[in-house]
Amino acid sequence: MSAKISPLAPARQPQMPAIAGVRLGSVEAGIRYRNRTDLSAIVFDHPAQVAGVFTRSKCPSAPVDWCRKNLAGGRARCVVINSGNANAFTGKLGVASVKESARSASEIFGCKKGEVFLASTGVIGEPLDASRISAALPALKQKVREDQWPDVASAIMTTDTFAKLSTRSFTVEGKTWHLNGIAKGAGMIAPDMATMLSFLVTDLPVDAGILQGLLSKNIGGTFNAITVDSDTSTSDTVLLFSACNGEKPIRDARHKAVKALGKALGEVLHELALMVVCDGEGATKQVEIKVTGAKSAKSAKRVAMSIANSPLVKTAIAGEDANWGRIVMAVGKAGEPADRDRLAIWFGDIRVAHEGQRDGAYDEAAASAVMKQDRIPVRVDLGLGKGEATVWTCDLTKEYVAINGDYRS
Amino acid sequence: MSAKISPLAPARQPQMPAIAGVRLGSVEAGIRYRNRTDLSAIVFDHPAQVAGVFTRSKCPSAPVDWCRKNLAGGRARCVVINSGNANAFTGKLGVASVKESARSASEIFGCKKGEVFLASTGVIGEPLDASRISAALPALKQKVREDQWPDVASAIMTTDTFAKLSTRSFTVEGKTWHLNGIAKGAGMIAPDMATMLSFLVTDLPVDAGILQGLLSKNIGGTFNAITVDSDTSTSDTVLLFSACNGEKPIRDARHKAVKALGKALGEVLHELALMVVCDGEGATKQVEIKVTGAKSAKSAKRVAMSIANSPLVKTAIAGEDANWGRIVMAVGKAGEPADRDRLAIWFGDIRVAHEGQRDGAYDEAAASAVMKQDRIPVRVDLGLGKGEATVWTCDLTKEYVAINGDYRS
Numbered sequence: 001m002s003a004k005i006s007p008l009a010p011a012r013q014p015q016m017p018a019i020a021g022v023r024l025g026s027v028e029a030g031i032r033y034r035n036r037t038d039l040s041a042i043v044f045d046h047p048a049q050v051a052g053v054f055t056r057s058k059c060p061s062a063p064v065d066w067c068r069k070n071l072a073g074g075r076a077r078c079v080v081i082n083s084g085n086a087n088a089f090t091g092k093l094g095v096a097s098v099k100e101s102a103r104s105a106s107e108i109f110g111c112k113k114g115e116v117f118l119a120s121t122g123v124i125g126e127p128l129d130a131s132r133i134s135a136a137l138p139a140l141k142q143k144v145r146e147d148q149w150p151d152v153a154s155a156i157m158t159t160d161t162f163a164k165l166s167t168r169s170f171t172v173e174g175k176t177w178h179l180n181g182i183a184k185g186a187g188m189i190a191p192d193m194a195t196m197l198s199f200l201v202t203d204l205p206v207d208a209g210i211l212q213g214l215l216s217k218n219i220g221g222t223f224n225a226i227t228v229d230s231d232t233s234t235s236d237t238v239l240l241f242s243a244c245n246g247e248k249p250i251r252d253a254r255h256k257a258v259k260a261l262g263k264a265l266g267e268v269l270h271e272l273a274l275m276v277v278c279d280g281e282g283a284t285k286q287v288e289i290k291v292t293g294a295k296s297a298k299s300a301k302r303v304a305m306s307i308a309n310s311p312l313v314k315t316a317i318a319g320e321d322a323n324w325g326r327i328v329m330a331v332g333k334a335g336e337p338a339d340r341d342r343l344a345i346w347f348g349d350i351r352v353a354h355e356g357q358r359d360g361a362y363d364e365a366a367a368s369a370v371m372k373q374d375r376i377p378v379r380v381d382l383g384l385g386k387g388e389a390t391v392w393t394c395d396l397t398k399e400y401v402a403i404n405g406d407y408r409s
Numbered sequence: 410m411s412a413k414i415s416p417l418a419p420a421r422q423p424q425m426p427a428i429a430g431v432r433l434g435s436v437e438a439g440i441r442y443r444n445r446t447d448l449s450a451i452v453f454d455h456p457a458q459v460a461g462v463f464t465r466s467k468c469p470s471a472p473v474d475w476c477r478k479n480l481a482g483g484r485a486r487c488v489v490i491n492s493g494n495a496n497a498f499t500g501k502l503g504v505a506s507v508k509e510s511a512r513s514a515s516e517i518f519g520c521k522k523g524e525v526f527l528a529s530t531g532v533i534g535e536p537l538d539a540s541r542i543s544a545a546l547p548a549l550k551q552k553v554r555e556d557q558w559p560d561v562a563s564a565i566m567t568t569d570t571f572a573k574l575s576t577r578s579f580t581v582e583g584k585t586w587h588l589n590g591i592a593k594g595a596g597m598i599a600p601d602m603a604t605m606l607s608f609l610v611t612d613l614p615v616d617a618g619i620l621q622g623l624l625s626k627n628i629g630g631t632f633n634a635i636t637v638d639s640d641t642s643t644s645d646t647v648l649l650f651s652a653c654n655g656e657k658p659i660r661d662a663r664h665k666a667v668k669a670l671g672k673a674l675g676e677v678l679h680e681l682a683l684m685v686v687c688d689g690e691g692a693t694k695q696v697e698i699k700v701t702g703a704k705s706a707k708s709a710k711r712v713a714m715s716i717a718n719s720p721l722v723k724t725a726i727a728g729e730d731a732n733w734g735r736i737v738m739a740v741g742k743a744g745e746p747a748d749r750d751r752l753a754i755w756f757g758d759i760r761v762a763h764e765g766q767r768d769g770a771y772d773e774a775a776a777s778a779v780m781k782q783d784r785i786p787v788r789v790d791l792g793l794g795k796g797e798a799t800v801w802t803c804d805l806t807k808e809y810v811a812i813n814g815d816y817r818s
Contacts, residue, residue, distance in 0.1 A: 055741075056742075056744075057738070057741030057742055058740070058741045058742075058743070058744070058745070058746070058747040058749070059737050059738070059740055059741030059747060059749040059752070060741070060749070086734075088734070088737070089734060089737045089749060089752075089762070089765060089766065090765075090766055090767075091750060091764060091765035091766030092765075092766070093766060094766070123734065124734025124735070124737060124738065125733060125734040125737065125762065125766070125767055126767070127766075127767075229720040229721065231719050231720060231721045231735075231738060231739070231742065232738065232741065232742035233738060234737065234738055234741055310640050311638040311640060311720070311805075311809070311813070312638065312640045312813055315809070315810050315813035315814040316813065316814065318810060318814045319813070319814030321814070324534060325495075325497070325498060325532065325533025325534040326533070326640075328468050328497070328498045328533060328534065328643065329466070329468070329533065329640060329641065329642060329643055330640070331467070331468055332464075332466030332467045332468030332469070332641065332643055333465075333466055333467075333640065333641035334467070335465075335467070336467070337467070338467040338468060340467070340468040340469070340498060341500060343468070343498075353498070353534065355500060356498060356499075356500035356501075357498065357499055357500030357501070357502060357503070357534070357536075358499075358534050358535070358536075396720075396810060397810060397814075398807035398810045398811065400720070400724070400810075401724050401727060401805060401806060401807045401809075401810060402807065404720070404721055404724035404725065404728070405724040405725065405727045405728030405730070405806075
């Protein structure tokens with residue numbers, strides 16, 4: 001947690017409704033930090049249905065392995081989350097630590113180990129002392145309540161400067177349902193996924209298979225369309241739960257309520273993903289990069305990510321410089337089909353380049369005004385086809401270097 | 410050109426021998442800078458044989474297109490180089506500018522346009538006024554001499570903080586030959602190639618086809634094994650000339666003298682490439698990353714580049730932090746075969762991680778001592794096969810952000 005809140009933080013936090021049968025909370029377990037909460041749990045009174053997506057890192061953390069395994073069962077009773085230690089690259093000790101945490105949680109919350117989900121974020125390579133988790137779980141059990149969403153969103157933070165919460169309600173056939181989501185993440189944010197944890201819970205009773213389909217479908221344009229620094233964490237985890245509260249889960253993907261949940265999920269994931277970008281380490285600008293006219297959507301996304309990950313583009317944006325030459329450079333290095341003489345580039349509504357050269361009507365003052373905004377839209381048209389993609393990133397500042405050169409995350 | 414010289418600059422410049430029949434020099438053409446030379450030429454008294462490699466950018470500059478076309482002829486009489494303007498993404502104006510520059514040079518130096526090679530470096534997207542080049546060429550013709558290698562190495566600089574020169578001599582059957590090389594480049598350095606220009610000249614008479622083979626063979630482990638910021642320029646150009654001075658060029662690739670030239674070329678390219686890394690914008694550390702035990706050499710190089718391009722690894726090195734967790738992260742994100750529990754990592758001779766966890770004998774003080782060095786060797790063994798690769802990079806500092814957020818390159 002940083003003392004200075006990102007200038008791009010939302011002006012206010014949403015009011016998070018209670019979700020029946022879902023209680024959560026956090027305590028100070030002393031895992032790494034002092035004088036702050038670092039151990040959280042989300043507890044389901046009845047077995048919940050669960051879906052998840054994880055980092056594509058070839059060196060995932062021990063808790064990621066654990067969750068992947070349990071996901072096959074499709075049922076959850078609790079998720080236990082710690083910050084301060086990622087339990088990643090901890091070898092056999094890491095596996096033992098996960099097993100011990102899951103054993104304690106299953107005892108405390110009265111469920112099977114296969115219904116316990118675990119997530120850890122923080123330093124990599126340090127053994128995680130599971131006895132601290134076991135020792136703190138009884139106190140945590142006493143603290144979980146239905147209204148603790150903001151509290152848990154804070155407890156899972158590492159280098160984040162603000163808690164990330166989003167919620168939607170949707171009404172189907174006279175009945176109102178809810179979807180609450182929280183996330184953490186500020187650096188090492190790149191596709192696919194990020195140093196990012198996100199937990200989403202709905203009260204609509206939906207089968208795990210359908211949840212998984214909704215999550216997988218919506219992740220590509222949200223959490224997998226953002227990048228802070230092109231780095232990918234070993235620990236990225238998004239879990240989506242349906243707290244069925246004993247009701248029979250819906251198994252029909254075409255059910256009206258499922259469609260409404262899918263829409264809400266897309267919105268909540270989009271909001272949370274953009275909050276992660278806005279909390280990008282050292283960020284002072286949010287940048288939306290839209291690529292059109294590519295040979296395919298996949299090609300468009302690769303070009304967009306090449307721009308979004310370019311240090312030269314990101315430092316120019318930090319310097320409020322409408323340096324479209326660096327955009328051309330980043331298009332060129334993407335390795336995707338591009339024709340120099342068909343390229344057009346806009347900052348906001350200002351077309352700065354057209355047909356392979358500076359736009360004749362280009363007004364540097366107008367482009368500079370766009371660059372002074374907090375949120376900068378960049379559009380690149382390749383002029384080749386109909387492929388489109390939009391991704392989001394932030395600028396690269398001296399503060400990013402300071403945060404990551406001094407703090408051992 | 411920056412006022413502050415990189416702390417990693419070589420202590421002294423090499424003495425560059427004259428190469429018979431090769432004259433060079435520079436003048437102030439006022440292309441962008443004031444009070445410094447910005448237009449250079451290397452002139453061959455007799456037709457030279459020439460080979461080249463260029464950026465793989467899909468949006469190359471107009472001079473790159475021009476050189477690629479002329480390379481087919483295999484003969485050169487001069488190369489004209491300007492700094493301050495890259496003539497990249499300048500559309501039809503850029504093509505016209507190249508034609509006009511080549512026409513002037515062919516008149517001034519008395520050769521065909523197809524024997525004129527051109528290179529430009531500097532700002533992208535601004536039209537390059539060829540009349541400034543034409544106007545300055547007569548004065549440049551008067552200034553070219555055999556001893557002006559340092560002068561030209563300085564005139565081609567942009568954000569470089571020191572001139573980059575390297576030379577080797579080799580003796581075959583009692584006769585001594587020479588290879589001189591100069592380069593510029595400090596940012597936008599990534600494979601394949603860099604915002605990098607390099608010109609190499611030998612007096613050994615060698616056929617263009619053989620030169621091309623030698624250059625292509627030696628570029629992979631030198632200029633294509635360095636990265637400053639993962640960005641790739643539109644203008645990268647390496648040209649290798651044999652000033653045959655009327656002698657018949659050697660056409661036998663197995664000739665002793667060709668082998669000696671190949672060895673010298675490897676050494677000169679290696680020296681120049683490492684100078685580019687040491688002049689990386691804002692760099693305070695040179696980092697050598699050696700990956701062993703990969704499934705293949707290609708896989709090893711991808712993993713090495715993933716480490717070398719990771720902002721989190723590079724900022725940790727700037728902070729002198731032996732943060733091997735970030736190395737694990739970068740191995741994991743490379744997408745290449747890796748087994749978390751077989752990984753071993755060294756900083757210098759200090760093994761910090763072994764079999765998927767922190768080395769039992771790991772001494773943080775000893776690792777910290779390595780991190781304080783100017784030149785930091787990092788080794789990663791994947792434990793899977795025999796593939797190896799070595800790449801070089803530099804750290805990522807606040808100064809990099811300052812240089813690229815303020816200066817419009």
